[in-house]
Amino acid sequence: MNFNKVIFILAFLFCVTLQAQKFETHAVKQGETLESIAKKYQVTPYAILKLNPEVKNGVKANTIVVIPVSEKSQTQPGGNSNIAGPEGNVERFIEHKAKRKETLYSIAKEYNISVDDIKRYNKELYSRQLKRNEIVQIPVFSAVANTGSVPQVREGLVAHRVAPKEGPWRIAYEHGITVDSLKTINPSMKEVLKEGDTLWVPFVAGNNKKPVEVDAYNYYTVLPKEGFYRLKVKLGVTQAEVEALNPEVKTDGLKAGMVIKLPKNKMGELTVNNGQLIEKFSLLDSLNYDQKSTLAIVLPFKLDELNFENIDSNKEKIKRDKLLSVSLDFYTGALMAIDSVKKLGLSLDVKVFDSGANDAKVGQLASSGKLTNVNAIIGPILPSTFNRVSSAVRSSNTPIFAPFSNKGLQMYSNVYQTLPPDDLLREKMLKYIKNNATNKNVIIIADKNNAAIKSKLQALVPGAKVINPIEDKFIRLDEINPFLSSEKENWVVVETNSIPLLTNITGVVNSAQTPEYKITLLTTLKGDAYDSDNISNMHLSNLHFHFPTIDKLSDVNANFSKQFDAKYGTTPNRYATRGFDLTMDVILRLAYNKNLDYVSAKVSETEYVENKFDYKKGLSGGYYNTALYIVKYDNLEIKEAKNDANLNSNILGSTSN
Template sequence: MIKFFSVLCLAFIFNVNALTAQNFSTHQVKKGETIHGIASHYGVTISDIYALNPDAKKELKANTILIIPISKAKKTEVVTTQELVGYKEHRTNRKETLYSIAKQYDVTEDDIKKYNTFLYANTLNKGDKLQIPVFKITKEEPKAATKAYIVKPKEGKWRIAYKFGITVQELEDLNPGMGETLQDGQQIYVPNKGGEEVKEVDEKYSYYNVLPKEGFYRLKIKLGLEQDELEALNPELKETGLKEGMVLKIPYTNNLNVAGEPVAKKTSLESKITNFDTKHIAVMLPFRTNRVHFDSISHIKSSIKKDPYLDASLDFYTGVLTALDSLKTLGISLKVDVYDTNYQVSDVLRILKDNNFKDVDAVIGPLTSETFEKVASELRAYHVPVVSPIGTNLTLYDNVFQSRPSDDLLKDRMVNFVKADSLEKNIVVVSDTKNEAVANSIKTAFGNAKSVYSRKGKTGNDLNFIYVEDIRSTLKPGRNYVFLETQSEGFVSNVVSILASLNSGSTEIILVTSNFNAAFEGDQVSNDHLSKLQLHFATTSKSYSDNGGNSFVKRYTQTYNTTPSKRAVKGFDLTMDVVLRLTAAKDLYMSVNSAPLTEYVENKFAYKKKLMGGYYNDATYIVKYQDLEIVEVK
């Protein structure tokens, strides 16, 4: 037994000496360590470790001894620079050589020759006068591999990993104790990129976490994107290729749980009411009651018909009132102030001056852009949230909530929806001159898309029609997506009629538009044709189901003896959302995190914050014509 122990000790000593001689080291694995972290710590590759420790590929157990090839570690040298600041004169003595002179002045022989060019062609002789360069030596330490980073609000691991061009696993290896979720203000370590710009997350795109063994072919099947399309969005792919765990920017999609971040789930705020304090809201609408003739019912009706702002305001306000009744039944106490802005900035200023808005929890309205801008800017100092019912492209002050998704967002959602179709497809864009810029942007998004433009008259004006052959020649057997971009009812009727006649046999045509407008709903346009072509479009709201089971529709109809318009539904949905968010969170701002997605009768709300500004609604619907109805595309 003693002999066996002695041999074992000698073998261990021999192995350690052998490792030392070959510039290797050993590492005892600690609990929770990863092969990525160990390789990073020693400056070697994972392959280097696996080459000497093949069992580590199967499982990395705590207390396992790994052999680390230190000789392969990447060394970072100190960078030395020298700057010429002057000369010293030297007269050569007998027996002196360039080598001895260079050593005496701590320069190189090449340095001496450079400033005494006669030495390139002649030997050094006694009595030669030399200029010896004097340098200012600067030594630069290599920059640190990592630096401290403060986590920003709403930043998860994948967002930070994407910013700095690493995988989530590599981020975790740099921060072993960072925890499962990151906290606002938490300090972690990230790669030190020096002056190189970090990438920013663009909310108009989605992000995908590359899985093990996924190559470009698998991503094409899953995402419907070619390698060149992925490389265009992620230029670093051309150098690095695909790596497991890397985060890729891809066109927006609702279909994938990308980058390991959960898809927002709809929150029912009625079950989350925790704050029963009285909520104070203000509603500001352009009723323009000073223009209404109240002397008779007929005059009142006439005033409403003649004034579109009064008509819109009353419609919206009936939805607000219905919501207030519903909120009271939930036990919510409300103080509601209603103001007539008269569609005048001067009236808005008077209202703000004559009333105390400091304690208002939220303002809904005004409807028009100029009056809304004035209210938002004036109440910004009090941090009072101001919610726009219908405005788009607003100045997003930090207290602004834009409830209507922008037209650009709708266009992007439609383009990305078509891109997400993994089947082989042909793209055609039909447009008139007015929408040529939109058509070109769609063509750019798809690359190989074909264009068809409205026929023109002798003066270059649009005639708002095309011939069958104009579009037949652009179609292919199989699936064809045809974008129709116009605000002309006649052009829509013409194109839809032609496409419906060509949609048969081996040619499947799906009609889409980035801007659904009144032209598609005109009397000249056949709903049968739109259904046959399955017209798809992105919209801010969907149509409610009129099956008698909707409590809002039932209550509204009983009160006003008519079915609610879309403006009335928006008034109801928006008021319900604003007040319920106030009762389920500390304030409207905090509700953005606690209730990422809410949905009511026709509208849904998923507010996102601009980096340096306010909040915009990111929630949209994709709908289509089907059997003479407009239905949501799930």
């Protein structure tokens, strides 16, 4: 027989065997050894070691090991991998203390039983509601005959339904096992989990699950042969810090695959994805040069309105027509990106279409079928025309990217909103303030239109002082002076989009700053009022003004700016730079994998000249860019603000191109 075929058959048989293997979990008790556990489950010590390499130096009490179920043990009474339910015998009870806002339904879901099961053994709950701190008896059923439905419990394991944004590390951490053990129990587990996937996990009583607190900590999966010294070099975290947050490490030591909790500010050069510290991911290092991608760019060039025999007339039209001007600027940047990727050796076919100035033009394009055989679409710009095109390609699930809109979009499953929504800008800035307001004297100034955000700030920063503008028009210097501290840095958070009020506030606060009083100005959302000529950039710079933004200014001496100037004879504006950044990102994602749903889950944040992208799937469909910057004025320049307590809790990787 052909040698390659032999290898293939053996590999196939191995996979089948692996899929058929069944497992149990065992909580190690004091005095137990590897040999005694193996004898109990009628397997060899080697079989346990194979699934739990971390116990090669012996097992330790209060840890969990994965046990392969032998054919012999499966035939013993109670050894079936079957569902548990009300028809089974109750083996024991677990005492559950009801928490605030907890319901019978949520408790039943936590223990994979029904509400009726709980009421059956807590009869007082038939006639009244569950009370906070009440002790509820939770029945644990023995296995019964399999009915052919999806199993919910099997020999110490329970079925766990994957929640949104839940990765393997989080599931392993909550259930007290390593990621490797989770993979062993679930050999067909995919690299990227999807909401609704079902995995086997050890049974852990709800109150005993280890909570994941991504707002307060980061989490890290220990690599093979990684000790405390390596963690110190890699993350800047000491052994004492690790052991303080992870008591099991003090008794059991570090194990490969173990998920440990770490302080937010200890992350080294790693990046964060939903609380997990991981190595940075580079798209440029992962491109598939053998596949060809097709990209469509749809912009309102309004070619029907241009007179190609009269250049001066066209120049005047471009100056007057803001939409046309933005489209051309964006397109020049896109062309720079296309040239760049072709120099990398990528195979790319680009189709450019004019969406025109009205819905009729874009309607013709949408119904023409010209956009059906492309891998991705960028544009159109206006929400109305964008929605027309996104609806037309919805049935083919062609990814379509909105270059400038974060409002008015129909968020179909194939839509990518590339501008973060305003709510997210505010949310990230609120987190920045919360994480960095320690030892700051916080003063809030908000008009009546921003009463809601004022309340949020007061809740986040207890003890913050509040100044209410007089008739929503102005504040006085003698109102702010009594609130200033000479011992702490003063943070003045301003919430208004009124030009007269903002002009007054920035002037007054700037006047209040003296060598004795250090003042920083902040806002959770920088509105159009800040662009008014009445607002002094000198005042904003003096006050080191901090705000969230979708992009940051790039250096005019950067490579992109120099190359753009050499090609077009001018420096790129923000629209041209965005055209480069967005087009480059879409092309590189396609070159990595044409399934952009997979890419969004796997790659996440990428960063270019002035923009970065980190797409997360929305609850109602479509993808939202969640990547943004917190920036500050510094000597009349805008620079990225350093965050003392890591902000980017939803980042998987970063690619600087």
